[in-house]
Structures are given as C-alpha cells and as structure tokens.
Amino acid sequence: MNEERYDVSLPREGGFQAFISKQKIWLNILLFIITSISTFFVGLTWSVSFKYADSLTQDIDFSLVTSILQDPQVIFLSMIYSVVLLGILLSHELGHFLTCRYYNVDATLPFFIPAPTLIGTMGAFIKIKSPITRKKQLFDIGIAGPIAGFLLSVPALAYGLHLSKVVPAVPREGSIIFGEPIILKIIGSMLFKNIPEHVDIILHPVAFAGWVGILVTALNLFPIGQLDGGHIFYAVLGKRSRKFSVLFIAVFVIMGVIFWMGWLIWAVLIYFLGLKHPRIVDEDIPLSQGRKILGLAILIVFILSFIPDPIKGYSLIDVLKTSIF
Secondary structure, three states: OOOOOOOOOOOOOOHHHHHHHHOOOHHHHHHHHHHHHHHHHHHHHHHHHHHOHHHHHHOOOOOOOHHHHOOHHHHHHHHHHHHHHHHHHHHHHHHHHHHHHHOOOOEOOOEEEEOOOOOOEEEEEOOEOOOOOOHHHHHHHHHHHHHHHHHHHHHHHHHHHHHOEEEEOOOOOOOOOEOOOHHHHHHHHHHOOOOOOOEEEEOOHHHHHHHHHHHHHHHHOOOOOOOHHHHHHHHHHHHHHHHHHHHHHHHHHHHHHHOEOHHHHHHHHHHHHOOOOOOOOOOOOOOOHHHHHHHHHHHHHHHHHOOOOOEOOEOHHHHHHHHHO
C-alpha cells in the first residue's frame, strides 16, 4: 500500500457551478431516473398490499389484475414510496458530499443503483476522489451521511406507522415478514397501544420507505472497512481499529447463519473491498471531546437502527432446513 501522505484539494474558485461543470453528471442523472422507475414499480406491490390489506386477509385467492395496478391511489402511493425513499437515500449521500465540499475534498455527486430487489434499489454512493488526510475530516464526512439519513427516516417511519393498518393476522406461509429495529418498536408501542393479539400491522408505503432508510443507516454504520462506520471507528480508535476487522467479518458470517443470509453477501463484499483503512496524518491525535460525544450518539443510532433479521425466515439454517425437509 502506498502510504505517502499528501493533500489534494479542490480549487475554491468558481464555486459549486464551476464544480458541476467539471463533472460528467449525465450518468448520475440517468441512474437516478432509472432508480426512480425501479422503486416506483416495486412500490406498486407494497401499495397494493397496503390498500387491499383487508381483501388479502379475507381472500387467500386474491390476485393482482391490471385494473388494480392502474388504481390511481395505488399509483400515487407508489410514487410517494419512491419519492420518500429516494429522498432519504439522497439526504444520506448529500450529507457526505456537502461535508466533502466543506473540507474541499474532491467527491462526485451521488450515484444511485437501480436493482430488482424488494426495495427497488441497492442504495446510492459517492466516490471520494482525493485522500482524506485529517482525522476530523474523516470523522465528519463519515458521520454526516448516517445522521442526515436517520433524521429523515425516523419522521417517515413515524408518520407512515400512523397511517398503517391493523388487520387480522395473515397466514405466515408465503408471506414476507420484515424484522423490526428498536426504533420501530418504540414508535409502534406509542401508536398502537392495547391492540389485540393475532393481528398484523400492514405498513403504509411511507413507513416502509422509512424502514428501508433505517436499515440503510444500520448497514452503513457497521464499524468495518470503507463503510461509514469504518470511517468513524478508525477516526475514534486510530490504528487500534484494525485489530477488529476480522472479528466483524466473523460476526457477519455468524449472523448470516443464524438470522439472515444477506449478511454472508455483505461479508464477502466487505472482504473484497478491503478491511484495512487508509492511514491519515494525525492518526495518533485524539478527537475533540465534542466529536467523541457525537461518536457515542451515532452508536446509539446504530443500536436503535440495527435489524439482525431484516427478512425473517431466511437464515442459512432456515434455508437448509427447507431444502432438506
């Protein structure tokens, strides 16, 4: 690894307009449009599930037809889901991007990743094109995204839960059951007091977008490699953080076996992206007290956001049991 330390900065002349003129933003725009489309079409499914929740619980043979997908309310709810979700993801990435701009660190505009997943996207990212050489810069850039995303996700989750429906419990076989972060349980306990047993809460599309935002926050805050949590962890502990890299990979593997197979994919991706963090100039100089307090606050955010089993029943153990029996 090349450990030569140097600073590369953006010229301040010309401001944001000059910066944009130097960027090839056609790809950013194209990916954003495609991701808007993919999240909209995925949102149709969740919008139908929400609007026709009563019919789904009463009629196991209920099926989608073209007229349902053309329902103006379903289309509107799908658009709302897409707008809220992309707004949360955009706020997360803009938190990083604007902090990079503040410190004159060269970074691209956000790239969105369309994908045929249950949420319609694989998230978004910015590419930092010049080295971050100072601890406070690394910490601030790393923490800005999760804070921005979390601050938008919680209101979306709360408002969406307020609009969600309580229906008789649906058969678990064939249903997708999502895990609940602590923050959802806290908000749900305040909004749904004294609800009877054997009922389900069907999330409003806004609540589901908030849930996705909470999940993205937790995934990015794992203290390893080039994730946001890796930046924060390294800024707080310095070179001591490197001792924990293999441990966290082992944690991913264990969670994949017990809770959700997706953790195994994360373990592989993070391993190939790299476990070590590039060194910074002031590695051995402690952070300020204010940033240490922020580090504690973001740890609380991670605890509130963490979902060990985002999709229930899809651990490696569950899949093997189904395959064998």
